[in-house]
Amino acid sequence: EVQLVESGGGLIQPGGSLRLSCAASEFIVSDNYMTWVRQAPGKGLEWVSVIYTGGHTFYADSVRGRFTISRDSSKNTLYLQMDSLRVEDTAVYFCARESATGIQSHGMDVWGLGTTVIVSS
């Protein structure tokens, strides 16, 4: 079954760091566009970052310079390194596969269940 499973969330103090992982099954992470989307408690969805098949990475303004998206082909896993965490980074973090044909996106068609990050002192 095609699926994504996130891990690595937890309670962290402001200014701290955390690394989220997203393990994929039945498809190859590096052959797909992969994204992170977050959802603050009781709020809507916010796109965080994307990594393209060629390795190019892009970030939302709110996290650029603090978060780093990466992948490990040998483990078929996507990562999100989060540094200098702020209270406003508190959210459920979802990883998702972005279906695409060439450069044309077809939306995020596979999602994990999410992992919760709480930034609090």
Next chain:
Amino acid sequence: DIVMAQSPATLSVSPGERASLSCRASQSVSRDLAWYQQKPGQAPRLLIYGASTRATGVPSRFSGGGSGTEFTLTINSLQAEDFAVYYCQQYHGWPPNYTFGPGTTLEI
């Protein structure tokens, strides 16, 4: 940045009725628009991409339309399982800076 707006914020309908949800972009996104359904405690589910193409496994009662800045998600013959929050999302332009709308809650 492209800002997405959705209306109404909450839509109350009855099973069997039709629901129409609107999404507006602050500037043209062509047809680079997706719709997602999210139920409490669950991950979002892709319904529509390219403004009007149903994703795999999505029932035909879901349909999308529009282009440019105005989009609509229509759900015919509402079923109990359709009551959820619906988000639109644009993926237009370069470099990518995807944005979601604030969501429409579909309730009984």
